[in-house]
Amino acid sequence: QNSPFTGFFGGLEDYYALLNLRDGGVGGVKLTWEECETGYNSDRGVECYERLKNKGGGATLVQPLSTGITYRLIERATADKIAVMSMGYGRTDASDGRVFPWVFPIVTSYWSQNTAKIMYIGSKEGGMDKLKGKKIANLYHESSYGKETIPILDLQAKKYGFTVNHYPVPHPGLDQKATWLQIARRFKPDWVILRGWGVMNPTALKEAARVGFPANRIVGVWWSGAEEDVIPAGKAAVGYVAAGFHPSGADFPLIQEILDIVYGAGKGNISPQRVGTIYYNRGLISGIITIEAMRTAQKKFGTGKPMTGEQMRWGMENLDINP
Structure with missing residues (x-):
């Protein structure tokens, strides 16, 4: 919370909030999520993971937002069968799903x-x-x-x-x-x-x-x-x-919808002035990919059901967001 990365989580959580407010969740399932302040410390990241992984029926996905924490969670999450998403960070060779089937360094590395x-x-x-x-x-x-x-x-x-x-x-x-x-x-x-x-x-x-x-x-x-x-x-x-791998700015229909629905209801997760910044949009894109993988999993395992870590892993592995 005490770093520029608050923008990332602002975008991520605003997208989740939009889906809950506008759609009632994903496929009839309300989204819930847990925050944990790591201070970019790997030991604290592991402690957060262990404390929260079984909460609310068990984690569907974990986003460490730290390369060091991602490294530390690979064996743990694999044993627990919880998918790890590390968009544009983390262990690059985990791109080989034959060796790292539970880790997804998606988009780029x-x-x-x-x-x-x-x-x-x-x-x-x-x-x-x-x-x-x-x-x-x-x-x-x-x-x-x-x-x-x-x-x-x-x-x-x-x-x-x-x-x-x-x-x-x-x-x-x-x-x-x-x-x-x-x-x-x-x-x-x-x-x-x-x-x-x-x-x-x-x-x-x-x-x-x-x-x-x-x-x-x-x-x-x-x-x-x-x-x-x-x-x-x-x-x-x-x-x-x-370097970068996505645009900045708030001139996108989705962001305008977030401002209207989420911030209009007083449910925003960050200062409105930071909406549309680089890190905010990165978190928003991360949320989009997460949810589309969840929708992919629901199509196979049942709409209206919360997805398990194993089902979410299948959704990530079979995700196709091409138009």
Whole structure:
């Protein structure tokens, strides 16, 4: 609750609230959900999971919203037969459902995003062959999330001939002065990849400006590319680019419906000013995918029935949201 990620849960819970208010739930079943404050701490995440997994008849799905917690829950959720959804985060190789049948890193992954960032840098340099001899600094949050792409970057460095140095930033990331001096004065990279989280992001942009490193040579992860990440940095963020996999803005019929029905009834889960922001829309999309998987499961196992973890896993595995 004390991070920019409140936007994510605002969007997610607003969508659930809309379905309850407008439709009476999903297939005649009212939606219920539990919150648990983890503080982005993996031990607390495990405690939350164990305390809540059997509540209300048992969890249909768990969303950790943390790569570290996702790693810790894989074996537990598999044993408990509860599907784990990690949209755009978590353990990338869990995409192989033959090995990880209960984990769903859907839409995209950190490895795919990392490839997109390297291709973007290559395009700015005039082609992938122009990466040879270039230097890239990988500034990462010192956590499972931050470390997820290090092996991939090392392999890509060998493939394309660039040099990559990795710079960890301890949580929460407020002290980066010495790190940026190493980056700008010693390594002198052509590009910086910002793999930050929370307050680490605007701090990094401010420190880059302080040492004279141009913002338009910094490419961020999609957890470093929301309003909460750049507005606090002010002018230091001008020119900065970050990855993404969905649009922002409130000019969508669904969001207008949420404002009319949910916020009109005083049932909103976040400040109305944050509706339509990057993290809010990401949570909304996560909710849409969750519910469509639930509808898929109900078609097979029975409309009007709450879905078990096993049934939800089938729904996730057989989800098809193509028009």
